[in-house]
Amino acid sequence: MNSITGISHQGTQANHNYLDKLLQPIREYLDSIEINNRKVAHLLCHLIPAQCPFERDVKLFGHLLFHIPAMCKLNPLYDQFIGLRFRALTFLADVCEEDVTGYC
Structure with a gap:
C-alpha cells in the first residue's frame, strides 16, 4: 500500500x-513588466482586486453558517498578478503623486 x-x-x-x-x-x-503609464496603472489597479473576491462568510440572521475560503492562492500566477498590481500602485503613488487609498 x-x-x-x-x-x-x-x-x-x-x-x-x-x-x-x-x-x-x-x-x-x-x-x-515595468509600469510607466498612468492609464495602464489605473487599468491594472481596477482589474486586479486588492483581496480575493471569492472569500465569503455566509450568515443567516447574524449567525455564521459557513466560511468559503479564499481560492485565489489556487491560481499559479497569483503572486505575479499581486506584484504587478503593487508596482502599478507604487507608480501612481510615487511617480504620479496620486492618492491610491481608493484602491486599497
Whole structure:
C-alpha cells in the first residue's frame, strides 16, 4: 500500500514540476513588466482586486453558517498578478503623486 501511495505522490509531484516549468516563462514575463503609464496603472489597479473576491462568510440572521475560503492562492500566477498590481500602485503613488487609498 505504501508503494502505491508513493507512486501516486511521485506522479502528482512530476505533474506539478511540469506545470511549474511550463508557467515559468509567463511568471518571468509578468515579473519583468515595468509600469510607466498612468492609464495602464489605473487599468491594472481596477482589474486586479486588492483581496480575493471569492472569500465569503455566509450568515443567516447574524449567525455564521459557513466560511468559503479564499481560492485565489489556487491560481499559479497569483503572486505575479499581486506584484504587478503593487508596482502599478507604487507608480501612481510615487511617480504620479496620486492618492491610491481608493484602491486599497
